[in-house]
Amino acid sequence: MINIDFSGKNVLITGAGGGIAAGIDRSYAKAGAKVHLADMDVKTLEKPAAELKAMGCEVVTHTMDVTDEAMVQKVIDDIVAADGKLDMLCNAAGIISVKNYMDDNSEMFEKILAVNLVGMHKCTQAALRHMLPAGAGKIVNIASASSRKGVASMTFYSASKFGVVSLTQSVALTVAEKGINVNAICPGMIESNMTPLGAKHGNMTVEEYIALTTARIPMGHFQTADDIGNAAVFLCSDMAVNITGQALNVDGAMNMN
Numbered sequence: 001m002i003n004i005d006f007s008g009k010n011v012l013i014t015g016a017g018g019g020i021a022a023g024i025d026r027s028y029a030k031a032g033a034k035v036h037l038a039d040m041d042v043k044t045l046e047k048p049a050a051e052l053k054a055m056g057c058e059v060v061t062h063t064m065d066v067t068d069e070a071m072v073q074k075v076i077d078d079i080v081a082a083d084g085k086l087d088m089l090c091n092a093a094g095i096i097s098v099k100n101y102m103d104d105n106s107e108m109f110e111k112i113l114a115v116n117l118v119g120m121h122k123c124t125q126a127a128l129r130h131m132l133p134a135g136a137g138k139i140v141n142i143a144s145a146s147s148r149k150g151v152a153s154m155t156f157y158s159a160s161k162f163g164v165v166s167l168t169q170s171v172a173l174t175v176a177e178k179g180i181n182v183n184a185i186c187p188g189m190i191e192s193n194m195t196p197l198g199a200k201h202g203n204m205t206v207e208e209y210i211a212l213t214t215a216r217i218p219m220g221h222f223q224t225a226d227d228i229g230n231a232a233v234f235l236c237s238d239m240a241v242n243i244t245g246q247a248l249n250v251d252g253a254m255n256m257n
């Protein structure tokens, strides 16, 4: 029987109060890990923390802005001081801007890069400062279907997410000999605060938007937050020990590269 058992292991999830993170938080908890939930907006952690506790999971919440290098290092150092180690990191914090490229501005581009790419680097480097001496660790970065091809209305977001795949590959190569795996997941379409299906999309009704978007997914349906959580848990498991530097599409066949 295949069994993923993270008993005795811990994980830090960034952006843990978000829609996709809800599935990620749950998946690590189901696998038996002690789960550290971190988000810039600590209020968003109340619901997932309660859900995980009800499952019998050991949960700790942290206020952490991934753009604040000192804060990131302190949260990670505190986790290691308390638990003796950090086994797994899942970088899920992210922001988006949906606008025509000519209507958006450099300030927004810098903000998106600061969270989605540089923030991910700050968390990764801070975690590796502990994982490297330990000679063990797993890192999963949440990229996007827009890591695979440009999107006219999400130029800055897509550029940041291409960067996530590159960061994943380069860091994976850097630590490959040290027994540390670094991979990315490219989710397709998942309902969240970032992609609220109930919100207005131009002149389309909600139903028209859902039908249009669904038609672009060969499998004919949206993905779920738990799909992404399951993939993250797999990539951190012993079953994926020889998988590193990869970006796994979980998108119903929208992308195949």
Ligand SMILES: NC(=O)c1ccc[n+]([C@@H]2O[C@H](COP(=O)([O-])OP(=O)(O)OC[C@H]3O[C@@H](n4cnc5c(N)ncnc54)[C@H](O)[C@@H]3O)[C@@H](O)[C@H]2O)c1
Binding pocket: 014, 015, 016, 017, 018, 019, 020, 021, 038, 039, 040, 041, 044, 064, 065, 066, 067, 091, 092, 093, 094, 095, 115, 119, 142, 143, 144, 145, 186, 187, 188, 189, 190, 191, 192, 193, 194, 195
């Ligand atoms: N929803 C989708 O369809 C989709 C598809 C592909 C990839 N993604 C990616 O999945 C990840 C999660 O997105 P989501 O859809 O759940 O969005 P979401 O808006 O529901 O969640 C994002 C979370 O990140 C947190 N966050 C934002 N800035 C932060 C910062 N500076 N420091 C710490 N936390 C911060 C927010 O508070 C929020 O809880 C993102 O990286 C996103 O780019 C989403």
